[in-house]
Amino acid sequence: MTTYADYTTGDPVADTKAPSGPVHERWDKRRFEAKLVNPANRRKHTVIVVGTGLAGGSAGATLAEQGYHVVQFCYQDSPRRAHSIAAQGGINAAKNYRNDGDSIHRLFYDTVKGGDFRARESNVHRLAQISVEIIDQCVAQGVPFAREYGGLLDTRSFGGVQVSRTFYARGQTGQQLLLGAYQALSRQIAAGNIEMHPRTEMLDLIVVDGRARGIVARDLITGKIDTYFADAVVLASGGYGNVFYLSTNAMNSNATAIWRAHRRGAYFANPCFTQIHPTCIPRTGDHQSKLTLMSESLRNDGRIWVPKAKGDTRPPHRIPEDERDYYLERIYPSFGNLVPRDIASRAAKNVCDEGRGVGPGGQGVYLDFADAIQRMGRKAVEARYGNLFDMYQRITDEDPYEVPMRIYPAVHYTMGGLWVDYDLQTTIPGLFAVGEANFSDHGANRLGASALMQGLADGYFVLPATINDYLARHPHQGEVTGDHPVVQEVLAETEDRINLLLSVDGDRTPDSFHREVGELMWEFCGMARSDVGLRKALERIPQIREEFWRRIKVPGTGQEFNQSLEKANRVVDYLELAELMCLDALHRTESCGGHFREESQTPDGEAARKDEQFSYAAAWEFTGTGEAPVLHKEDLVFEYVHPTQRSYA
């Protein structure tokens, strides 16, 4: 009998559609070669957009501005609440306003290097080019970025880079950028160009004759399951970090849209590339429902340390300077506290594993602002980080101006996602994925302040250009209606799944299963992964899945507002996605970026890549629940940034 881990290798990904030629000319070339849709004909095309975060909001608004008929969905009660809103630190752009040696090429270089050489060069370069336009666009929309006294924009530096290129709006950059996109979206809704469906969740994808032609979605208020049709479908449904149960994602962020698309034929790339953010507030107990991130911009001025001695339980102010280990400054003298996220997270795990962690359970390290307060005064620290300090105090009941913060890594972002070509099209023609939902431009590790950049680049600029080409080449696709046999089948499958969830009437809650699989993933597919651990997880996941369908309890009916049902249905998909993440982690026997295999490290404990073997993106094809998937490799070619062992020492 073959098991799930006995995956097979299929044909390599043949064409990424990335143009050839000098890297800085490729985007222009692609845009020129792309076909356009006559403005008068755009109204005839309907585009479905799922999600209203930075990527979905900006895509919906821009497509509607261009004249397309947009039908857009979000599970929240308002498009303004998508989880992009919680991004704190900032957005990168190669404006070089600081005259500190920044350039498009440097942002490109930093991103490829920061991603540990597992991203596609053409895409990353395009991202760096577009970054400049994003800032212009957002300022024009009224995004209140921080400014200098002369009225010009302020910037700050972020982990993994040595220039100051991060634009910010206090600690609420994501909120302000999202509101900008939401307002642009609102303008188009009012103009009748967007049909907006809030509190409506996508449950499946409709593929007719090999093309994405619509979705099945459930109205979360009435429970009605309906079908929606279009000429193209754009998924902007975010990442899948909630597989881990505890993460910094919103409670309802989920993987259903991308996982259902994967089941219908879209390849899923690099699922094991997850980002563990180093600066989160440690958990306080079993009741913990989510984790809260503290912007990594804090590492600009805060110093990270633990006691030199194991089991030192003295309060921080009683530990003298020479008995403290500022371990990041010690190990990485040139980047110090600003090393990339994966490195900072692993270093924190290491010192805690050594028994030098602080706080309850020893699962924390100090982030200390005493020096910063002394150097620039409390007022300046307050101006920069005031809201973050307030948030910390509210959650922990400790005053970070007086007592060093305690932080610990937490799941934050997923670099993996649906495989897309240069046009952001998945392997299903007519299905596009933007923002965190795609496998993105971040390789194996994302640099700080780059998620906002990518979401807006995809939504405002890339997708609106590339989707034209698809729609122009497939002009009149013939009407799909509700009585089409494929539609009937997808609808019936969805209804059956919902009815089954309601009918099991077992003795365990959806949350209890979510927690169980999440803890398993955190232990075996978290900050450090090993062959033994991953095999254990792969053995356990199908058992949890079997138990789920035997013991799940969902009260109420499907024809009403039913949050337990929503949750249970999302857990169904986590229980399958978790398996693919573990398999991907198992097959990639190298360490790279956020993926750290214990078997592949340098003598001093750093991640060791194996470029000859793994310089590819792993795109997985679904074959059936619990059945061995097929691996398709996209070979990565580095013409401009030559892979080196990352060094931040």
Place this chain on the structure above:
Amino acid sequence: MKLTLRVWRQKNADADGTMSTYEVDGISPDMSFLEMLDTLNEELILKGEDPVAFDHDCREGICGACSLVINGDAHGPERTTTCQLHMRSFRDGDTIDIEPWRAAAFPVIKDLVVDRSAFDRIIQAGGYITAPTGSAPEAHATPVPKPDADLAFEHAECIGCGACVAACPNGAAMLFTSAKVNHLNVLPQGAPERETRVLDMVAQMDEEGFGGCTLAGECATACPKGIPLMSITSMNKEWLRATRKVKR
């Protein structure tokens, strides 16, 4: 901690609602208020009862989804969002009343969940700057004095939760509307639509059935983001200025 909860239960928009009483035990002071409700809901599900429906998402005080009236106060006794309220603000043995936002313009959907789409329509009426993608000038073409940028930011912080409406004895949405009007109207980029913005947004606000403002000030006291009451005064000034300038 052991607590008695009196929770508003209402099956759907058309049904009558009632306060139901529940006991919860083993509550840690470090729990957030919503984690306390999670605990209750886990117990209810296992008993085969309908869990209490409430809106929540980011649980870090920024998405604006959570919306509970706790012991008569929007978002409870502290100046924060419900999700950032912790059980250390209560005492063992307390009885806590939990209700939805109460306002004519926010009809109840189920239990503690209300429909706030009226806010979206106020924004759609003019809470934006018309700047289609690709048309923007270079970001530094128009410097914005730092005090103006800071003032815009202060108003832009609004999370659209609706606590201002829930706290207002008239059920008015003045603070929400004024926050957006001020955010955009103090910026040079917002100037071309300055008059139509305030007139259209205020008109939409009235149409949605929100009450009138009597400057009670409850809104600014309840606002988790500290949007100041002066925001309303500034909007009134903008509105008067616009009515003089624009003939309709």
